[in-house]
Each structure stands twice: as structure tokens, then as C-alpha cells.
Amino acid sequence: MMKEMKRPERGKSLFRFAAPQLFYPLAGALAPWFAAAAAALTIIGLWLAFFVAPTDAQQGEVYRVIFIHVPAAWMSMFVYLIMAFWSAVGLVMNTRLSFMMARALAPTGAMFCVVALVTGALWGKPTWGAYWVWDARLTSQLLLLFLYFGFMALTEAIEDPRRADKAGAIIALVGAVNVPIIYFSVKWWNTLHQGASVSLTKAPSMAATMLAGMLVMALASWAYTIAVTLWRVRPLILERERHAEWVAAELDALEGKV
Amino acid sequence: MKPRSKRLLLVAGAVALLVGAVALVLNAFQQNLVFFHTPTEVAEGKAPVGRAFRIGGMVETGSIRRAADGVTVQFAITDTAKVIPVSYKGSLPDLFSEGKGAVVQGTLGPDGQFQASEVLAKHDENYMPPEAQHAVDQAKKAAQTVAQ
Amino acid sequence: MQWESWSAFWQMGGAAPFVWGSYGITALLVVGELIMVMRRRKDALRRLLRLRRAKAGGSGGRRAFEEIVE
Incomplete structure (x- = not known):
């Protein structure tokens, strides 16, 4: 097992980036580009959201919360699924980088989950008449936040990184069941929360410019998530791989700069 | 330690x-x-007895009446099959209006009158500019006239 | 253009606290996360560099080593 750790594969396939030694510089090179894309997309998205998208007939201007609420809610669910995916890959293939990716994703997913809950509360008060109700959609989304917290607390608290990885992976995989529950809650049960405006199975029930603003903001949150995750995984790689020679060389270069 | x-x-x-x-x-x-029960379920006696519950449906058109005291509101909530009269004291959400969705929480009196302690507006997932909404309303009206 | 004037824009049809509150809190959370990511990176690198110096047996290494062991 130690042998494969020491010598990263030098194959031509993309899988070679599963080696921390190769992924570390790649992540460093890619992150600024995704960050720049996130910034540019956010500016375009906000411009669409506030200056192009019209007033909503039903709700008036308050509906403009949708441009962050929905992308954040999507992202909070998607990040959890990606976390579960990396955890599964880590458990099956025994690749260290997968677990590091799962850990690097969690705080951003939790952040988006908080954004979805807070903006939802601020949107619910003027439209529904309540900041919070315990309907199936809101409750399952709150559960998602606790799953993120649980994942982070557990992986931080367990000292042995291998055991921490496994414990986190179990939370990630078991908790993934909650994601389809959140998504379909508005269909399966009667909720105060309205159904999906945008889905794969039907035409979106939104004016085109509103939809455009929402999708651009969703792309922005994608780019942001990728950038932040890459930035977060880099020091994690150095810490975990600190006994490797390439890390020593990397640290030599950093000496006196931090 | x-x-x-x-x-x-x-x-x-x-x-x-x-x-x-x-x-x-x-x-x-x-x-x-089950966040709310429909008026039909309530009429069939499927709603919980002896504790507060919620009814969800449409605020029946032409049913909103404000009492003289200025705070009590009477309206009817319907799922088009059954109608339940509701009485409520307090402020209503902005989106509460006739022909729109609402969820009321409270208790059902022996007289069949629902005493609400909370009224929530339930809106749909359609987002469109006022002009488009106007066009949709016109089209619906036209379709109804044709149907009649 | 959707707005008659800038003041109409800021008033958001009377929903200003809810709309701007949502966007404001989101901006704070995003900026906060970015700061935390940068800080964690710095902390991690400093710790690693200290650990290395401690191993090399340089001055001040003893304290750093104890910190890490603890």
C-alpha cells in the first residue's frame, strides 16, 4: 500500500491527477480562473436580477430574493451529493484525495445551506406571513444543515485522519438520502413551500429574463464553489502528505513567505 | 483534565x-x-379532533368580510369541492387575497366555523411580469366564456 | 430599465429590508468564508513550516514542536 502512495502514476489519463502531488499544483492553477469566472458571472447575474428581470405580478419586487435563494438551495443539495460521491469513491478505491475533497466541500455546502435558509426566511415573512414553518421542505433543508455540521464536527474531532475520513464518509452517504427528500418534498407531501419553478420534466414557469438571471447566478455559485474548494483542499493536501518529499520541496519554496 | x-x-x-x-x-x-388538510378531508372527518390543525386551500372569491371592529376577518377556504368558513383576528400577509392559496391554523368549532390563530398565504411557482399575468387572465376569461 | 429612479431601486417596492437583507447577509457569508479559507491556509502553512523547523532542530523549534504534539 505504501508503494502506490510514494510513486504517483505517470499515465496519460486524467486519473493521474488523483495523485495529490499532481493535483496540488493543478488546483492552484485552476482556482483563480474559477474565482474570476464567479466574480464575472455574479456581476452579470446581479445586473440581470435587478435591471433586466421585470417585477413579478404576484409578489412585486420581493421576489428578487429568488436570484440567490434558489441557486443557494440547489448548491447546498448538490454539494452534499458531490461530497457523498467523493466519500464513496474514497471508501471503494481507497484514494486519499477523495476524502480531502469531501472535507474541502463541506463548509461551502453548509454556507449555501445557511444562505438558503436565511434568504428563505426573509422571503417567507413578506409573502407567506411567517419567517419559518415546519413544513416538509423547510424541515428537511434544516436537517441538511445539521448533516453538514455533523460531518464537519466529526471529521474535525476525530484525530486519526483515516478514521475521521471513514466516519465522515458514513455521515455523507447516509445523509445523501435526505437530498431527494428535500427535492421532492413539495411533490410528495403538501407543503407551504411552492413547487419547483424549474425542473427537468417540465417547461420552466418563469419569464425568460427572470430564468436567465437565476441560471447565471447558479453558474456563479458553481464557479465560486469550485474555486473555494480548490483553495481549501490545497493546505489540506500539504498537511496530510507532509511526510512526502514533494511537500518538503513545496515548503522550502514557501519558507519566509507566509 | x-x-x-x-x-x-x-x-x-x-x-x-x-x-x-x-x-x-x-x-x-x-x-x-401533512402540513395542512384540505377542506374535503375536514368535511370527511379526517382532520385531527381536539387539537389545532391547518387547512389549506383557496380563499373563495367574494367571501372576505371585515367585521366592524376592524380586526376580525371572515372568509371561506375551499378546494372547489367543499367550503369551510374561517374567522380570524389579526393582520393578514400581503399576498392574502381572494382566489389565491392560503393555509390557516386553528381549531374547528362545533358550529363548523374554523377559528384561525394564524393565516399564511401560499403562492404558486409561477413568476411573470404583470403584463404577462394580465394576458393570462384575459385568456382564461375568454376560455371560460367559450366554455359557457 | 426597471426603475423610475435610484430611490425607487433602493426601496424595492417596500420590500427593501427583505431583499437587501438577503443580499447583504449572503455577501457577508461569502466574504467571511473567503477570509476563513485564507486564514486557514496561512495557519496550516505556518504550522507545517514550524514543524519542519522543529524537526531540523533549529532555534525556537522546541516550543513549536510541543504545540504540535499537544
């Missing part, structure tokens, strides 16, 4: 808190899987 046992205590505390939170949430989830 040794740092190791201190950390163990911290972990145990965090886990206990988390388990408690998740249990509470799951409990709320189970209790509110």
Missing part, C-alpha cells in the same frame, strides 16, 4: 447536541408531513 479526555468530552457533547437536534427535526418532520 488531560487534553485527551477534554477533547473526548467535547466530542461527546457535540455528538449529543447534534443527535438531539436531528431528533427534534425528525420529530417535527413527522408531525408536519
Whole structure:
């Protein structure tokens, strides 16, 4: 097992980036580009959201919360699924980088989950008449936040990184069941929360410019998530791989700069 | 205390808190899987007896009446099959209006009158500019006239 | 253009606290996360560099080593 750790594969396939030694510089090179894309997309998205998208007939201007609420809610669910995916890959293939990716994703997913809950509360008060109700959609989304917290607390608290990885992976995989529950809650049960405006199975029930603003903001949150995750995984790689020679060389270069 | 046992205590505390939170949430989830009952269910006696529950439906057109005291509102909530009269004292959400969705929480009196303690507006997932809404309304009206 | 004037824009049809509150809190959370990511990176690198110096047996290494062991 130690042998494969020491010598990263030098194959031509993309899988070679599963080696921390190769992924570390790649992540460093890619992150600024995704960050720049996130910034540019956010500016375009906000411009669409506030200056192009019209007033909503039903709700008036308050509906403009949708441009962050929905992308954040999507992202909070998607990040959890990606976390579960990396955890599964880590458990099956025994690749260290997968677990590091799962850990690097969690705080951003939790952040988006908080954004979805807070903006939802601020949107619910003027439209529904309540900041919070315990309907199936809101409750399952709150559960998602606790799953993120649980994942982070557990992986931080367990000292042995291998055991921490496994414990986190179990939370990630078991908790993934909650994601389809959140998504379909508005269909399966009667909720105060309205159904999906945008889905794969039907035409979106939104004016085109509103939809455009929402999708651009969703792309922005994608780019942001990728950038932040890459930035977060880099020091994690150095810490975990600190006994490797390439890390020593990397640290030599950093000496006196931090 | 040794740092190791201190950390163990911290972990145990965090886990206990988390388990408690998740249990509470799951409990709320189970209790509110049926967030509201429809007027038909209420008429069939499927609604819980002796405790507060919620009814969801449409505010019947032409049913809103404001009492002389200025705070009591009477309206009817319907799923087009059954109608339940509701009485409520307090402020209504902005989106509350006739022909629109609403969820009311309260208790059903022996006279069949629902005493609401909370009224929530339920809006749909359609977002469109006022002009488009106007066009949709016109089209609906036209379709109704044709149907009649 | 959707707005008659800038003041109409800021008033958001009377929903200003809810709309701007949502966007404001989101901006704070995003900026906060970015700061935390940068800080964690710095902390991690400093710790690693200290650990290395401690191993090399340089001055001040003893304290750093104890910190890490603890």
C-alpha cells in the first residue's frame, strides 16, 4: 500500500491527477480562473436580477430574493451529493484525495445551506406571513444543515485522519438520502413551500429574463464553489502528505513567505 | 483534565447536541408531513379532533368580510369541492387575497366555523411580469366564456 | 430599465429590508468564508513550516514542536 502512495502514476489519463502531488499544483492553477469566472458571472447575474428581470405580478419586487435563494438551495443539495460521491469513491478505491475533497466541500455546502435558509426566511415573512414553518421542505433543508455540521464536527474531532475520513464518509452517504427528500418534498407531501419553478420534466414557469438571471447566478455559485474548494483542499493536501518529499520541496519554496 | 479526555468530552457533547437536534427535526418532520388538510378531508372527518390543525386551500372569491371592529376577518377556504368558513383576528400577509392559496391554523368549532390563530398565504411557482399575468387572465376569461 | 429612479431601486417596492437583507447577509457569508479559507491556509502553512523547523532542530523549534504534539 505504501508503494502506490510514494510513486504517483505517470499515465496519460486524467486519473493521474488523483495523485495529490499532481493535483496540488493543478488546483492552484485552476482556482483563480474559477474565482474570476464567479466574480464575472455574479456581476452579470446581479445586473440581470435587478435591471433586466421585470417585477413579478404576484409578489412585486420581493421576489428578487429568488436570484440567490434558489441557486443557494440547489448548491447546498448538490454539494452534499458531490461530497457523498467523493466519500464513496474514497471508501471503494481507497484514494486519499477523495476524502480531502469531501472535507474541502463541506463548509461551502453548509454556507449555501445557511444562505438558503436565511434568504428563505426573509422571503417567507413578506409573502407567506411567517419567517419559518415546519413544513416538509423547510424541515428537511434544516436537517441538511445539521448533516453538514455533523460531518464537519466529526471529521474535525476525530484525530486519526483515516478514521475521521471513514466516519465522515458514513455521515455523507447516509445523509445523501435526505437530498431527494428535500427535492421532492413539495411533490410528495403538501407543503407551504411552492413547487419547483424549474425542473427537468417540465417547461420552466418563469419569464425568460427572470430564468436567465437565476441560471447565471447558479453558474456563479458553481464557479465560486469550485474555486473555494480548490483553495481549501490545497493546505489540506500539504498537511496530510507532509511526510512526502514533494511537500518538503513545496515548503522550502514557501519558507519566509507566509 | 488531560487534553485527551477534554477533547473526548467535547466530542461527546457535540455528538449529543447534534443527535438531539436531528431528533427534534425528525420529530417535527413527522408531525408536519401533512402540513395542512384540505377542506374535503375536514368535511370527511379526517382532520385531527381536539387539537389545532391547518387547512389549506383557496380563499373563495367574494367571501372576505371585515367585521366592524376592524380586526376580525371572515372568509371561506375551499378546494372547489367543499367550503369551510374561517374567522380570524389579526393582520393578514400581503399576498392574502381572494382566489389565491392560503393555509390557516386553528381549531374547528362545533358550529363548523374554523377559528384561525394564524393565516399564511401560499403562492404558486409561477413568476411573470404583470403584463404577462394580465394576458393570462384575459385568456382564461375568454376560455371560460367559450366554455359557457 | 426597471426603475423610475435610484430611490425607487433602493426601496424595492417596500420590500427593501427583505431583499437587501438577503443580499447583504449572503455577501457577508461569502466574504467571511473567503477570509476563513485564507486564514486557514496561512495557519496550516505556518504550522507545517514550524514543524519542519522543529524537526531540523533549529532555534525556537522546541516550543513549536510541543504545540504540535499537544
